[in-house]
Amino acid sequence: xxxxxxxxxxxxxxxxxxxxxLALFCLMGVGGTWAGIAHLIxxxxxxxxxxxxxxxxxxTRIGNILAFVTPLFPSLAIGLIIGNFLxxxxxxxxxxxxxxxxxxKRSDFQSSQLALAKFGAFAIAIGLPLSLAGxxxxxxxxxxxxxxxxxxxxxxxxxxxxxxxxxETGCSTGRRTSFHFLVTLxxxxxxxxxxxSPREFSAAYPRIQxxxxxxxxxxxxxxxxxxxxxxxxxxxxxxxxxxxxQ
Numbered sequence: 394x395x396x397x398x399x400x401x402x403x404x405x406x407x408x409x410x411x412x413x414x415l416a417l418f419c420l421m422g423v424g425g426t427w428a429g430i431a432h433l434i435x436x437x438x439x440x441x442x443x444x445x446x447x448x449x450x451x452x453t454r455i456g457n458i459l460a461f462v463t464p465l466f467p468s469l470a471i472g473l474i475i476g477n478f479l480x481x482x483x484x485x486x487x488x489x490x491x492x493x494x495x496x497x498k499r500s501d502f503q504s505s506q507l508a509l510a511k512f513g514a515f516a517i518a519i520g521l522p523l524s525l526a527g528x529x530x531x532x533x534x535x536x537x538x539x540x541x542x543x544x545x546x547x548x549x550x551x552x553x554x555x556x557x558x559x560x561e562t563g564c565s566t567g568r569r570t571s572f573h574f575l576v577t578l579x580x581x582x583x584x585x586x587x588x589x590s591p592r593e594f595s596a597a598y599p600r601i602q603x604x605x606x607x608x609x610x611x612x613x614x615x616x617x618x619x620x621x622x623x624x625x626x627x628x629x630x631x632x633x634x635x636x637x638x639q
Contacts (some may be wrong), residue, residue, distance in 0.1 A: 405588040409493065418479045423472030430464040430524075436529045442549070444540055449597040450533035451589045459527025465521045470513030474506055478496060532584045534597070536604055541582055552578050554604045562633040563616025570621045572629055591629065598632050605638045612636040 438460070443450045452460060480486045481502050491501065530544035539556070542549040556579045563573045574587040574594065586601075587594045594601075614634050622630065 408426035411483075411489050413482045414483075414486065415476060415490070417476075419473050419476030420624045421472075422479075423468050426471045426475070427465055427468035430468060431461050434460050434464065434524055434528050437525070438531055442529065442531055442542065443533050443594035444535055446537075447533040447540070448535065448600050449586070449590070449593060450531060451586075451593070452527065452531045453544075454529040454588055455587075456530030459523050459530075459544075461524075461628050463524045463527065463529065466520050467513055467516040470479070470509045470516055471637075474513065477502060477506060477509075492535065507591045532586075533602070534586075536600070537548055539576070539578065540627045541578075541584060550582070552582070552617045555608050556580075557605065557608060558608045559611040559613070560618065561612075562614045562638065563623060564619070565616075566619070566634070570624050572625065572633060573616070574633065591618075595628055595632065599635075606637075 421558050438452065439450075451457075480490065487502070492503045495501070526544050529542060529546070531542055533540040537553070539552045539554065540549050541552065557576055558579050559577045561573070561577070563575075565573070572587045572591055573585050576584045576586060578584070617630075617633050625633070
């Protein structure tokens with residue numbers, strides 16, 4: 394209740410129009426920081442983990458959530474620090490907001506920035522390892538092999554295309570319709586090539602067919618049915634309903 398009471402006090406004392414500019418700068422700061430960190434994480438995965446001859450690659454669903462959603466928390470602190478600083482650089486805004494801050498203890502510029510810095514340090518200490526672990530969990534397709542790296546592994550598993558044991562296609566409905574091209578490798582590794590990048594998968598499908606040509610594997614499209622089929626793009630429905638190679 395004490396926190397809620399203080400939050401109401403802070404909201405009530407923010408009466409000037411400068412607070413709208415503050416909110417805008419903070420929103421831009423958070424969004425820009427999040428986008429920047431996500432870009433760095435994506436480049437880390439692409440340059441340091443993904444083989445240069447890969448024609449299709451992605452992270453797993455859980456890996457991508459950790460890699461790109463976790464940075465939101467340090468981005469909140471960093472973005473708010475940036476927004477506060479930008480408004481503080483405007484003399485008129487600084488004078489008005491400093492006056493409003495005197496009405497609530499520890500809501501002045503210096504105290505706010507210090508509190509945000511502490512939260513940001515904590516969020517980075519927790520979020521950065523989780524984000525890097527998520528980026529570490531990826532798969533990649535090359536003309537000669539399938540690469541897969543488990544989240545907590547320091548090495549990448551390399552599988553020849555001859556190690557493909559089965560392919561199962563399907564679709565499911567939930568908050569959105571999802572399409573699946575589940576590849577099972579010898580040893581039990583499962584990789585859904587359409588889980589995170591269906592459009593990229595569709596574009597790379599001819600190269601997948603070429604890589605699978607001459608190899609034996611089981612194929613099933615038994616899970617391709619229901620209402621999700623009616624919303625499937627014709628191209629996707631065609632490639633999911635047929636065996637990639639004869």
